[in-house]
Amino acid sequence: MxxxxxxxxxxxxxxxxxxxxxxxxxxxxxxxxxxxxxxxxxxxxxxxxxxxxxxxxxxxxxxxxxxxxxxxxxxxxxxxxxxxxxxxxxxxxxxxxxxxxxxxxxxxxxxxxxxxxxxxxxxxxxxxxxxxxxxxIKEVDVIGVISIDSTEAGFGVLTGAKIVVNEVITSGVAGKTRAGGQSARRYERLREMNLSAYYNRVAKHAKKIFLEQNKIKGLIISGPGPTKDSFLKSDYLDYRLREKILTEVDGAYSGAEGVREAIDKSLDVLKDMRVIEEKKLIQRFLSEIHKEKSLAAYGIKEVMDATTKGAVEVIIASEDLNMLNILLKCNRCSTDKNKILNRTSYVQEKQKFLSESCESCQAVDFTITETDLIEILEDKASETGTRIEVLGSGSEEGRMLMSFSGLGAILRYRMQ
CATH class of the missing domain: 3.30.960.10 (eRF1 domain 1)
Structure with a gap:
């Protein structure tokens, strides 16, 4: 998207x-x-x-x-x-x-x-x-990727911020021989026949995955060595897919790893797709974390504090953050108290929180307001001119962010 x-x-x-x-x-x-x-x-x-x-x-x-x-x-x-x-x-x-x-x-x-x-x-x-x-809200920009060499071919689909490697097939083609004479020529002919059969299989899989199962908008072809060029120069690939080729990438890998490499090497072509923006955000965030004088923060308390102080340039939140802010207002003395709870243990933790009496008047009669944490962050961000980005749960970047509690921030300046 x-x-x-x-x-x-x-x-x-x-x-x-x-x-x-x-x-x-x-x-x-x-x-x-x-x-x-x-x-x-x-x-x-x-x-x-x-x-x-x-x-x-x-x-x-x-x-x-x-x-x-x-x-x-x-x-x-x-x-x-x-x-x-x-x-x-x-x-x-x-x-x-x-x-x-x-x-x-x-x-x-x-x-x-x-x-x-x-x-x-x-x-x-x-x-x-x-x-x-x-x-x-369906992702409309669907990009196909074929990563091919003489040993294997990987087929991937990029939808918005989600990369799926649909299939990897092996070629069954033997390596080149150094032997001479008629046996070498016969071996080479057999190898060419096997390559031709392999190219046919690649083309059929591409047609099934990119035309029948998915309606792709563009296609990226990648891979090491001459196999990619040989495959493209032939007429194996369906003309409808050939017309959708966005770029050809010289890569070091084929198969599943080659699919991911192809996307990383096609940033200019894919610059308007959400996945590229997410990659850049996470790369910048990780780069800052590893610096001695870091301009990054992660964790709910740390990011909330930094945002309140106006120190955050951009908040990066995972769609799977799954946290709620519970605000209790005492109906007797109007004292507020709040707590951030995980939805997975929400009912139990909420009851425990409600059973605690008001610190000011000891009453246990409260008005409850429940708000998604991302919406709380959005309000705080708007007050301080901070940008907020929510990363999809299906992307590698979104999953990576979850290892940092699902919430990170790139700072404008270092906090003391």
């Missing part, structure tokens, strides 16, 4: 989609509303008022009330906007149970999508229509 898409917006969109995908209504009472950038909000509000009038015909009192409540909340939310946002807006609104039957509350879920909404859509159903938003 192009790097100009906001990684935090993408993270929040994916998180909300995961949460909403399991939600269902008692009847056809959940509203899904997609508004394109050029759609005038006053037109949408008129449509919603008409839908409100139509909803009076619903026979079930419960369903009618829930639909009309949802429509009212939707109109109220839209009135907060002076104009349609640049990428449009998506709303998922409806009555959802919070603690069993009879505990329904109307929830308004607002998303400013990372890419423009294409079509106006209003649906009132027993589930939210998430498929259109899911399609919008």
């Amino acid at each position: 192009p790097s100009n898409i906001d990684s935090v917006a993408l993270y929040k969109t994916r998180k909300m989609l995961r949460e909403l995908s399991s939600k269902t209504g008692k009847g056809t009472e959940l509203i899904s509303l997609y508004i394109p950038p050029k759609k005038a909000l006053h037109e949408v509000l008129n449509n919603l008022r008409e839908e409100y009038g139509t909803a009076t015909n619903i026979k079930s009192d419960s369903t009618r009330n829930h639909v009309q409540d949802a429509l009212t909340k939707t109109q109220q939310r839209l009135k907060l906007f002076k104009r349609t946002p640049e990428n449009g807006i998506v709303l998922f609104v409806g009555s959802l149970m919070t603690n069993g039957p009879g505990s329904e509350q109307v929830f308004v879920n607002e998303i400013i999508p990372p890419k423009p909404v294409q079509t106006y859509l209003y649906r009132c159903d027993d589930h939210f229509h998430l498929e259109h938003l899911m399609d919008m």
